[in-house]
Amino acid sequence: xxxxxxxxxxxxxxxxxxxxxxxxxxxxxxxxxxxxxxxxxxxxxxxxxxxxxxxxxxxxxxxxxxxxxxxxxxxxxxxxxxxxxxxxxxxxx
Numbered sequence: 093x094x095x096x097x098x099x100x101x102x103x104x105x106x107x108x109x110x111x112x113x114x115x116x117x118x119x120x121x122x123x124x125x126x127x128x129x130x131x132x133x134x135x136x137x138x139x140x141x142x143x144x145x146x147x148x149x150x151x152x153x154x155x156x157x158x159x160x161x162x163x164x165x166x167x168x169x170x171x172x173x174x175x176x177x178x179x180x181x182x183x184x185x
Contacts (some may be wrong), residue, residue, distance in 0.1 A: 097134035100126060100179065107175035123175060131183040139184055153175045 093099045103122045110119030142163050168180050 094130040100132040100135065101176075104173050104175040106180065111174065114179050118121045119175075122185055123178070126175075126179055127182065131179075135180060135183055138168060139180065142168065 103126050107119050107122035107126075110116065110122060142165070169177055171177055
């Protein structure tokens, strides 16, 4: 599951639906599942690139599958999905 970011996106949508419907079991179940599996590699790469970019870390200059133009603080931590923001914060820790 960690090899494909689509799975994480599905669980973000499920958790957000739980929030919208005020269904705490659905919200918490989706978020708990996200915590159980390793973080998806795309999110990890984006976070490494972002923070490596700010630290000028030479080892992270050219990741192969990270779209640098779309990797910003806003795109990672101020998205429309509260579940995705929470996930990115948890992965970042």
